[in-house]
Amino acid sequence: MSPLxxxxxxxxxxxxxxxxRGIVVDEPLALEGALLPNLDFTGTxxxxxxxxxxxxxxxxxxxxxxxFEAPVDLSGALFLSDARFDRARFERDAVFSGTExxxxxxxxxxxxxDTAFLDRMxxxxxLSLDHTRFVGAATLQDCExxxxxxxxxxxxxxxxxxxxxxxxxxxxxxxxxxGGDAAQAGRLAASIRSxxxxxx
Numbered sequence: 239m240s241p242l243x244x245x246x247x248x249x250x251x252x253x254x255x256x257x258x259r260g261i262v263v264d265e266p267l268a269l270e271g272a273l274l275p276n277l278d279f280t281g282t283x284x285x286x287x288x289x290x291x292x293x294x295x296x297x298x299x300x301x302x303x304x305x306f307e308a309p310v311d312l313s314g315a316l317f318l319s320d321a322r323f324d325r326a327r328f329e330r331d332a333v334f335s336g337t338e339x340x341x342x343x344x345x346x347x348x349x350x351x352d353t354a355f356l357d358r359m360x361x362x363x364x365l366s367l368d369h370t371r372f373v374g375a376a377t378l379q380d381c382e383x384x385x386x387x388x389x390x391x392x393x394x395x396x397x398x399x400x401x402x403x404x405x406x407x408x409x410x411x412x413x414x415x416x417g418g419d420a421a422q423a424g425r426l427a428a429s430i431r432s433x434x435x436x437x438x
Contacts, residue, residue, distance in 0.1 A: 250276065291314055297318065304327070312334050315334075320341035347369045371392075378398070387409045400426055
């Protein structure tokens with residue numbers, strides 16, 4: 239077992255987090271269905287694939303300012319607290335299909351260069367995409383957002399699929415664009431099933 243894997247499989251200790259800030263991960267990391275402790279990966283560079291399908295993040299999950307140079311697969315993962323991907327850069331496919339967030343799912347100022355699979359997610363807190371940039375195609379198909387959907391100045395550069403997206407809180411699409419066109423964002427908003435306040 240590698241030292242990194244050993245840290246990731248430590249038991250959860252309340253008030254303590256595994257400090258993995260600023261490291262470089264150059265070997266594939268695959269821990270399907272793992273129980274993960276509090277993790278702080280702030281500023282880490284992932285040069286190899288990250289596969290945590292079905293993993294259970296029991297506490298802190300910080301991936302702020304991370305650079306993902308290889309594919310990321312967090313499909314079916316469960317975040318029991320806030321998940322922070324602020325300012326993260328995803329340079330290859332990013333798969334969050336079927337992921338469940340019990341806290342805030344924060345992707346503020348993140349950049350998705352390749353395809354972003356954010357479909358079938360369940361967000362009990364807010365799904366925040368403030369100033370997020372999607373260069374490739376993005377799918378949020380069949381997501382359910384109970385705490386709201388925040389897309390302030392979000393730029394969808396390519397195709398954006400929101401069929402079946404349900405928002406039970408506030409929907410904010412002010413300044414959002416699709417292919418650089420604000421009018422397209424208006425059509426995007428019309429496709430979202432919103433049960434709360436809507437601003438666009």
